[in-house]
Amino acid sequence: NFEIIFSGRSNVGKSSIMKELTGKNIKIGKRPGVTLKPTHIRYSDLLLTDLPGFGFMSGVKDRKQDIVKDQIVRYIEKNADRINVAVLVIDGASFLEIVQRWEERNEIPIDIEMFELFQELGFDIILAVNKADKIKSDELDATLDQICDKLNMLPPWRQWLDTVAPISAKKGDLKALKSLVRQRLHNEKRDDLF
Template identity: 25%
Template sequence: MTQKDPATFSDEEIERGRLLFAGPCEFYFATQKLEMLPPVGGPEIAFAGRSNVGKSSLINALTGRNRLARASSEPGRTKQLNFFNLGGDVSLVDMPGYGYAKAAKQVKEDWQELMFAYLRGRPSLARVFLLLDARIELKKVDLEAMTLLDHAAVVFQLILTKCDQVRPAALAAKRREVDETIRKHPAAYPFSIWTSSETGSGIPLLRAEVARLIDAPAARHIV
């Protein structure tokens, strides 16, 4: 019996994802301090990545809302953990971007300490979606984040953003690079999802992935 390809979604799973994200989604908590996190409840899915990689834009595209998460052309604007309740089934967590070179050293250290402490120690964290800009080469800080997640045994899945802005040949080369990177990291989920918040490419697959996660037997509902 051959194992089902984890990258394959049935029509039913795609529809389940669509219905999940068609439901209510509301901001309910934000914090800049680890000790002030909301109580542990149902599953949480975190969106992490370098500053200006498109986390907020992707969350808005997933939920079909223009201003749910605050997107900005100014890198590093998101300086806190922002929690969104998706239909009482799962929390989406928009994390501070890491690697913003122009930020003051102390500010960068504060952001990254909060982010990495959350990733290491949150028992309700079901998965980290680690976003990479398809237009840009992998940075040292991206690889450091993957290594930290390996050490913490936190499953992460690579999500490529802004794919509509990359020519087909360059995108194919990027896919090979990403596949090779995944094989080097034991905590990496075995397939990536390629998206564009502008065109909607890959968004149905990412919705289906979230639905698949929360439909797992271990998933709990948010109290």
């Protein structure tokens, strides 16, 4: 079994990405934060897992955000043995602003916390920087540099082409992500899938 988990804040485009990857539909544009349980998609002999979105949840109490986080962490730790790849999806157009907001409150942004947890658990991480279409093209490199910096990957971001995939699910441009997933599957002789 080969499991790929997808994690990220609500509304970053996780469902859109998984749909674009597999052709299978899952609840795009649902009310953020409603699903607490991981959702699975079988794709050939791969298991793709959509973890509940964390962070921004309209009309949802803070307490529930903690429950979501606990659920995610519990799932990840329980299944760590069979999880091969972790895709952390961020919204490239709002990530830096959100991180700054958390840092001003002296809190560790949840995306960064997750990234570090994935590292601790030894997962092979892919950072999918979605909504690249919303970033001005002449600001893309600088934005990606700053994003990498926040995640302790020394810029320039192009040093991290094995990890960082700028994409736009909306435009159907998932080339960079597909190529990194394929790279991971190559060892499994499953790289014909994407």
